[in-house]
Every structure is written in C-alpha cells, then in structure tokens.
Amino acid sequence: MPIKKKHHERIDKKKIKLITFLSFLMGVGGSSLYYIISSYLEESVGEANVGIVYSFTYLALFFLLLNFHKLINKFGKARIFFVLQFVKIVILTMLGILPVASFDAVLVVGFLMLSYITWVEMDIILESFSMDKVSGRIRGLYLVAHSLGYMVGPIVSTQLLGKFGFPSVFLFGMLLNSIFFIVTLLHFRMMKAEMREVPGIRKLMKKVMADKNLRGIYIVSTVLEIFYTLMVVYMPIYLLNQGLSWAQIGLIISLIHVPYLVLQYPAGMLADRKFGEKEMIIGSLLLLGFSTTYIYSIESPSFFVWLAVLMVTRVGASILEILRDSYFYKQVDAGDIDVIDFFRTASPVAFILGPMFASLILLFFSMKAVFIFTGMVMFLGIVPAMGLVDNLSEEEIMIKNGAKTAGNRWNFWRALERRFDIRKMIKTGKF
Known part of the structure; x- marks a missing residue:
C-alpha cells in the first residue's frame, strides 16, 4: 500500500520550536543517565548480568514497538504519552531514593524502554506539525538540539556522580523529566491520534x-x-x-x-x-x-x-x-x-x-x-x-517543471542511476 497516497500535512512553527527545545531536554536528561547506567547495574546485579539486562530490554522494546500503535489506537496518543511520562518520573524517583538492590534492574529496564518510547512519540508529534518540503531543515534543527543536550548531559552527570553518588544523577533526571512532563502537558494535552488502521x-x-x-x-x-x-x-x-x-x-x-x-x-x-x-x-x-x-x-x-x-x-x-x-x-x-x-x-x-x-x-x-x-x-x-x-529537492522540482536548466551534477546522478539499476543487476548479474 503506497503511503504517499494518504499524505496530509500542516505546519506549526511555534509547536516546532517548542518540540526542538524539548529535544534538547531529552538529550540532557537521556545522556546524563545512559553513560552511568552500566556502572549502576554492575553494582546492583553484578558485572556478569549487565549484558543480560540490556539484551532483555531491547528484545522487549522490539516487540513493544511492533504493537505500540495498537495501544495508541485503543487508549489515545495523549493518554498513553502522559501516563508513560508519569511512570518514568516515578521510576527515576525510586532509583534516586531507594538503596541499591537487584530489583533496580527492573526499574532500569523500565526507564530505558520508556525513554526510547518517548523519543518515538516525539517523532510522531513533530511529524504532525511538519511539511515535506522543509522536513530536512526541521529534522536537522531537532537533532542538533538533541545533540547539544547530549554534550551537556555527561558533563553534569559525571560531576554529580563524583560529588554525591548515583542518587543525585537519578534525581537530576527526575527533575528534567518533570519539566518535560509539565511543558508537554500544557501544550500537547489535546493532541489526537490520526491512525487509519490497526x-x-x-x-x-x-x-x-x-x-x-x-x-x-x-x-x-x-x-x-x-x-x-x-x-x-x-x-x-x-x-x-x-x-x-x-x-x-x-x-x-x-x-x-x-x-x-x-x-x-x-x-x-x-x-x-x-x-x-x-x-x-x-x-x-x-x-x-x-x-x-x-x-x-x-x-x-x-x-x-x-x-x-x-x-x-x-x-x-x-x-x-x-x-x-x-x-x-x-x-x-x-x-x-x-x-x-x-x-x-x-x-x-x-x-x-x-x-x-x-x-x-x-x-x-x-x-x-x-x-x-x-x-x-x-x-x-x-x-x-x-x-x-x-x-526531489526544490531545485530538482524546478528542473523537472522546466523552470530551471539542469546542471552537470544533476545529469550525472540521473545517468548513474539509469546505468546502475540495482534490481536489474541483482536479477541478471550484469553491470
């Protein structure tokens, strides 16, 4: 089924700017925790079991993502989003105030899964306010903000870890996620799922x-x-x-x-x-x-x-x-x-x-x-x-419509694509 036939777009620059800021918060909050979680798990479940925890997390995440659209369709995008954010705050609070124990592995698995689901949901929300012709710029700015957060997070978390230990890092993450929760609740609580099939x-x-x-x-x-x-x-x-x-x-x-x-x-x-x-x-x-x-x-x-x-x-x-x-x-x-x-x-x-x-x-x-x-x-x-x-880029669309003459680069790539048809090469074995 061609996806393009059902393509609907609307752009909201204010929402895009807000989502970009939230991307920075996700970057800081995520990276401040991701780089210390392995060491924390080593204390709670032992070095030999760290890999098992990660393997279980990503295997469970794989199956959750395959079925996540069904949950959204049943309970609604907003309800699922905010419930999961609240649960993530509770998990970080528990990790910050409870002593280190084997049970913490369950909390860490929950945090890692919910963090990735948050990233996926923010992708969907950003797409709701984007347009194809500027998608590269919107996504570029969104990822730049996230990367900037990723540079800041480890610096903060290593300083906190050195002075106050693991609880301070988890409570810092809880604070950032609480800010994230409040901002999204104020601005995106009315969002609706637009899925067409399950x-x-x-x-x-x-x-x-x-x-x-x-x-x-x-x-x-x-x-x-x-x-x-x-x-x-x-x-x-x-x-x-x-x-x-x-x-x-x-x-x-x-x-x-x-x-x-x-x-x-x-x-x-x-x-x-x-x-x-x-x-x-x-x-x-x-x-x-x-x-x-x-x-x-x-x-x-x-x-x-x-x-x-x-x-x-x-x-x-x-x-x-x-x-x-x-x-x-x-x-x-x-x-x-x-x-x-x-x-x-x-x-x-x-x-x-x-x-x-x-x-x-x-x-x-x-x-x-x-x-x-x-x-x-x-x-x-x-x-x-x-x-x-x-x-097709804006320039290529103009060339196709006759509004601009094709340059050598554009002709070169079109000729190269015609010369090396991957499907034909695989079927015939000829170049």
Whole structure:
C-alpha cells in the first residue's frame, strides 16, 4: 500500500520550536543517565548480568514497538504519552531514593524502554506539525538540539556522580523529566491520534516490505544503528586497551558530537533545496565504511589521533542520521503511526544483532576485527540506498517543471542511476 497516497500535512512553527527545545531536554536528561547506567547495574546485579539486562530490554522494546500503535489506537496518543511520562518520573524517583538492590534492574529496564518510547512519540508529534518540503531543515534543527543536550548531559552527570553518588544523577533526571512532563502537558494535552488502521505484526511487516523505499530506508537505518551499537559497546574498551584514560575517553565522547551540531542542519537544508537525500546517504555510508575500517590499522595511545579518526566517523554518521530521518518522514505522515513505530525498531534490532555477531567474531579474532566487520556492514548499506527512489529537492522540482536548466551534477546522478539499476543487476548479474 503506497503511503504517499494518504499524505496530509500542516505546519506549526511555534509547536516546532517548542518540540526542538524539548529535544534538547531529552538529550540532557537521556545522556546524563545512559553513560552511568552500566556502572549502576554492575553494582546492583553484578558485572556478569549487565549484558543480560540490556539484551532483555531491547528484545522487549522490539516487540513493544511492533504493537505500540495498537495501544495508541485503543487508549489515545495523549493518554498513553502522559501516563508513560508519569511512570518514568516515578521510576527515576525510586532509583534516586531507594538503596541499591537487584530489583533496580527492573526499574532500569523500565526507564530505558520508556525513554526510547518517548523519543518515538516525539517523532510522531513533530511529524504532525511538519511539511515535506522543509522536513530536512526541521529534522536537522531537532537533532542538533538533541545533540547539544547530549554534550551537556555527561558533563553534569559525571560531576554529580563524583560529588554525591548515583542518587543525585537519578534525581537530576527526575527533575528534567518533570519539566518535560509539565511543558508537554500544557501544550500537547489535546493532541489526537490520526491512525487509519490497526494492522497486526505480520500485516505491518508485509506493508513495509512491499514498499521498496520504506524497506530500503529501514535497512539503512538498521545499518546506522549497528554502527552506533558496536561503537558504544566496544570503542571505550578498545581505547582503554590502547592506553587512554577514562578522562580522555570521556572528553572524546563529548567532542565527537560536534559534527552533529555543525553538519545536521546544513545537510537537511541541502537535501530539501539542492540534492535530495539519496546521493548524500550513499556518500555518508562510504565515509562511514572507510573511516570505521581504518580503525583496524591504528595502534596509538595518542588522544589527538583517536579524536581525529572518531570525529571523521561521526561526520559520516551525523549526515546519515539526518538524511535517514528526512527521507523516511517524507514517505509518511503523522497518521502512519504503525509504520513509524516499525521504523524505530531498527535500534533494538541493531542492539540484538550487532553484539551477537561481534561476540562470534571475538571467539576467533581480536577486538580490532569488530571494526572491520562494522565497516563492511556500512558498505553493504549502500546496496539498499542505491535502490531508493530519491525525494526531489526544490531545485530538482524546478528542473523537472522546466523552470530551471539542469546542471552537470544533476545529469550525472540521473545517468548513474539509469546505468546502475540495482534490481536489474541483482536479477541478471550484469553491470
């Protein structure tokens, strides 16, 4: 079923600005907790069980997202949203005032799941007030605000942790989530679900897989999330083995978010006005593949060498992230809650598949091989990316309508697409 046939749009600039501010709050609140949760779980359930907690969380999240549209349809978008926000505040309060115990793992699982669901719901809310022709710019600004929050959060949480311990970090998170709850309650309490149907899991997957653009961008999204998963899990360990300190690693983690602040809005604007998303998606996957694979060859305790290499990987990742979102949200609107929920299962799928394959690799090779594997996955992502039908930019629409003459770049990419038809190449085996 083509999603585009049911495309409805309206733009509300005030709401978009407010949602962008809320994205910053989510970034600060999320990153202030995500980086310390592993250490907290180590105290509550033991080092050996930390991985089990994360695996269970993302497996449960995967199935929840596949069925989340049914809950929204039954109880309403607003009711579900605010109940979950309130539960998250209660969880953070309990983590902040109760002594460390094994039961805390249940609370942590609840917090992680609700945090991701919040991100998905904010995606849906933002789509309700967006328009396709400016989607790249809107999404770019939204992600820039979130990335800025991600830079601030770890600085605050590590200071609180060093002076007052884990309870202070959880209570800080509770305070931010309370502000988030109040602001959303005041401005979005009247929002309504616009879903058109309530398909089962099998029908939903068939619906997405039948649309080559949705299928292709979902695979690209999963590839990007595998990169994030493996880099988050294995990069700090590898850097420690290279001789860097935790203080240096923490600084690197903060600084590599700079490309997200600098590049995402301009990349979204270029996609809207000049190029469309497809060409830049392919380019960013190439950059990610080469830069991640290059990590295999580095043996150095130098802070600046690692900062430079990891910064290049994040240049590719930051551009791919905004283009992925921009492309996808031009295929759907706020009524396609089921498709949006399915699209966001890419992260839990990556968190299940990535470490599983990495663990198999580590049975036979050193940790360096994980980065070769990650780079190869990025290159494989180019195949579905080349099969995408590009969203036309403002300039390309003018060229198509005869209002502007095509430049050499535009003719080159159209000729390249005709020359390398991915579906034909796969069927015939001929280039």
